[in-house]
Amino acid sequence: MKTTRARSRILVIAGSAVGVFAIFCGSVALFGAWWRFENMPTAEEWQAVFGATVLVAIGLTLYQIRQVDASNRELIRSNELARDANLEISRPRVQVYLQADRQVWKDRTKPVDGTMFVAVTNIGRSPATNVRLAVDIPFTSMEEFFKPGMMATHFEDLNSTFDGSTRFPILNPRSTYVWFFARVPRVFEAGPEMPRQYRVTARYESSSGVHYVEEMILDLDVEKRLELPAPPLRRIGRDIEIVGDELKAIRKELKSVRSGN
DSSP, X not given: OHHHHHHHHHHHHHHHHHHHHHHHHHHHHHHOSGGGSTTSOOHHHHHHHHHHHHHHHHHHHHHHHHHHHHHHHHHHHHHHHHHXXXXXXXXXXXXXXXXXXXXXXXXXXXXXXXXXXEEEEEOSSSXXXXXXXXXXXXXXXXXXXXXTTHHHHHHHHHHHHTEEEEEEEEEOTTOEEEEEEEEETGGGGOOTTSOSEEEEEEEEXXXXXXXXXXXXXXXXXXXXXXXXXXXXXXXXXXXHHHHHHHHHHHHHHHHHHHHHO
C-alpha cells in the first residue's frame, strides 16, 4: 500500500513538471518570445527559475525513492519476523527432566513417598528428528532402590541413551519416555557419593532440517523443594477402597452376630 502511494506521488510530480514545460513551450509557439516584453523576466531569469524547479523536482523524486526503499525494507523485515514467529510456534522442543510421582496410601498419616524418573519428551508442535542426548556425568542412584546386582544393568541402559549418539530417529509431539531413577524423598538424603546435578545437552532437527541445541540442568537440590500433591483421582480411589474395607468389616461382623444367635 505504501509503495503504491509513493509511486503515484512520483508520477504526479514528474507529470506536473512535464505539463509546466509543455505549457511554456506552447505559449512560446503561440505568442512568441513573450519574456522579452517590458517588465517580464529575461531568458536567463526564466532559465534560473526552471533550473531551480528541476532541482526541487529531482530532490522530491530522490526523497520519494528513499521512502519507497525504506518501506520495502520494513516490509521485508516484517515478513522475516512473522516467519521466525511461525517457526517458534511450530518447532519441536525436546526436554529432559526429573519427573516425580507420589505414592498414594490408604493411610493418610503415612509419610510422603514416591518414585522419580528421568524423562525425555517433545513439548513442541512438530516431530523432532535425529535426537541426540548427552550428559556430562553418568546417571547413578542408590543400591537400596534396586534388587541385588540390577542397578548397574539398569543404568548401563539409561546412560547408553545419553552417550551423544542418535537414539530417537523421530520423537513425536507429546511423546514421553521414562527411566526409573530413585525413590523420593530418600534420594534427597543421599550422601556425597551420589551426584546432585546433571547437565544434559539435546541436539535435534525439525522436519525442515533446522538444527536446535538445548541445555538443561537436572538438580536434585532444586527438585527436593518441589511439592508432590496426591493426584486427586488416586486419592479418591484410595478413599473408596477404605470405604469398601469398612463395609466388608461391617458385613463380617453382622454375619458373626447372626451366627452367634
